[in-house]
Every structure is written in C-alpha cells, then in structure tokens.
Amino acid sequence: MTLILVGLLLWAAVHFIPSLAPDLKTSLKNRLGEGGYMGLFSLALVAALVLMVFGWRSVEQPTHYYTLPLWTRDAGMGLILVAMILFMASKPPTRIRRIIRHPQLTGLIVWALAHLMMNGDNRSVLLFSGLAVWGALEILLINRREGEWVKPEAPSWGKEIVVVLIGCVAYAIFAFAHPWLAGVAVF
Template identity: 25%
Template sequence: MEWLNFGAALTAFFASHAVPALPWVKTRAQARLGRAGYGAVFGSISLIVLVWVIVAAGQAPYVEIWPHYPWMRWVANIVMPVALLLLVLAIAAPNPLSFGGRSTGFDPEQPGLAGAMRHPLLWALFLWSAAHLLVNGDLAHGILFAAFAIFCLIGMSMLDRRRRRDLGQAEWHRLAARTSNLPRPWRILPALSWARLCLWAALWAAILAAHPHLIGVSPLP
C-alpha cells in the first residue's frame, strides 16, 4: 500500500506540472482565473503535491541501494547553500526566458543572473535534488530525487521551446544571445546584492533549524 501511495504521489507531482504546461490548458485557466489567480492556484497545488510525494517517500518500505557515509553530508552541506543562493537570486529577478523571474527590466546586453544560467531556479532545484539523492540511499528516495533531477534537466529545454513559441524565434534569440543553459558561475557576481545575501543567510539558517522538526533528521554533518 505504501508503494502504491508513493507511485500515486509521484505521478500526481509530474502530472501537476505537465498538464498546466499545455498551451490550451494554461490559456483557458488564465482566462478564468487571471494570471495572478492562475499562479496562486498552480503554486498551491504544486506545494500540496510536493509535500505529499515527500511524505509518501518517507513512508515507503526502506530498501537500501547504497550505504550512508559521513562525507556525503559534507557534500550536501556544501551544495545546498549554493542551491539556496541561486533560488534567492532568481526569484523576481529580470528574466523573461524562464519561470520565477519577471519580464520587465531585462537588458539582453547585461542579462545579470540569466547570463550565468538561463534557468537558475531549475539549476537550484537540480542541485537540491542531487544533494538529497546522495544522502538518501534507499530505493524510494533514490527514485524521488533522481526523477526530480532528470525533470529539472529536461525542463530547461522544454522551457526554451515554450519561450521560443511564445516570443517568436527572432525575439527569443535577441533576448537569449548572452545567456546559456550551461552554468557560467563567474557571471553570478553582478546579480549579488546585500539584501539578497542577507535573505539567503536567513533562509539557510531557518532551514537548518527547521529540518530536524519537519523532516526528522538533522542535515548537519
């Protein structure tokens, strides 16, 4: 029964992201709910399903794939702050080429964070998935985080195709000329600000404090 629940949750998670991405579904939903309403409903459903799939993975029978070693936690604690930094920098940053950013204020000649990576939120989620895949060597969590990581990588090319369709080839190429799907970390520096760095530090501290209570395991080495 636990495996069925996990399978249903994982299927619901990917369906909740694939179905709204269909042009005719998104267009009709935005027409009825408005862009803000659509974003709120989609975000709420995504969060609920994400919680469901994580809880279901924790309830699935434990089947070890690889053992856990202390060095794995050190790697995760190095990778996760990087993932959170990308998350904080990406939210509401000028970037009409990906989700999570805003379409206004973007300068193709100085693309900011998009110049370091076109889809920073997906890279943040990929790093989160990879770090958690490493430290969770059981079958359920292996399937979960490997699926998330693959979904993030595939999602980048899917988003590019969708933006090309929405913006048109010429406009997309004009906006994306100085961006890249492959990370160029040295270009992150222009996107840094004291406000976002403070938010990043607060978020990382909050996650470290809340993780044992919400997940039941301390993330520290």
C-alpha cells in the first residue's frame, strides 16, 4: 500500500508543479532546457506509474471494504468506454471539447469511479480514489491558471465519429490487455 501512496503522491506532485510551483518549473527548464525538463517530467511520471502498479500488485491479501450489486460491473464497463472516448477526444478539436473543458482529466475521473464501482478492496480504493481526487484538483488548478475557457470550433461529424471509433478500439485493446497490465481479467 505504501508504494501505491508514494506513486500517487509523486504523480500529483509532478503534475501540480506548473500550477503550484511555476518558479520551480521555470528554474528547471532554464537549468535543463525544454527537452531535459520534459525528460525529467516523463521519467518521474513513469516512476509514479511503476510504483502504483507494483504497489497494487504487491498487496497479496486485499481487504474488502464493500461489494456493490452485480449490475454495477456492467455499468462500470460502460463508464470505462465513455472514459476512453473522453480520453481520445482530448487533443483533436471535437464537439466533446466544446462541452467538457478537460475531457482527458474528466475521462480519468470517470475511469477511476468506474473502477471503484467494480472493486471494493483497500488497494483499489486507495489507487482509484486517489487518482479521482487528483484529477478533480488538477482541473481546478488548470482552470485557475489558464483563466477563461475558449471553446474550440466544432469539427466535421466525420472527424467526431473517428474519435469515438478510436476510443472504442482503445477500450477493446485495454480490455483484452488488462490481464497482463493489471493481473485481472475483464471478461
């Protein structure tokens, strides 16, 4: 559990630097250059992910806090599909981005909440609630830092459909790779 917590804290700390410590970001960029800063940033995020994954897998006898009704599993899987589509809609201009300012972070929060619907053990509660809280805080900090939201132009419906299809393909890939990524079969 300690590894999960350290991974979450490292993940949050690295992401919060631009909003909470902009002078540190500037100092690191001046010292390391743009590429060096991005490399260090990426390395810290990979380390955080590794800590979270190994921390989650290292809990041999998880304690179960709750078990939700069986139908929540299907609802959770549907929410994960929504999360994948939101995640894929974060960079290209989409109608989704005209409705949701931060589709990637919103997708992460939906993903985390879906996992909390399906997993009531201590390691899952720590990991997924931690990521959901981080995502919500990150949205608030980015909004404060960036100010007023300028909505992007709406793309053609064809581009919108492509984003949704890519989200569906990503969902299928992660669902089938889940046993190797997380050690838990989805189907």
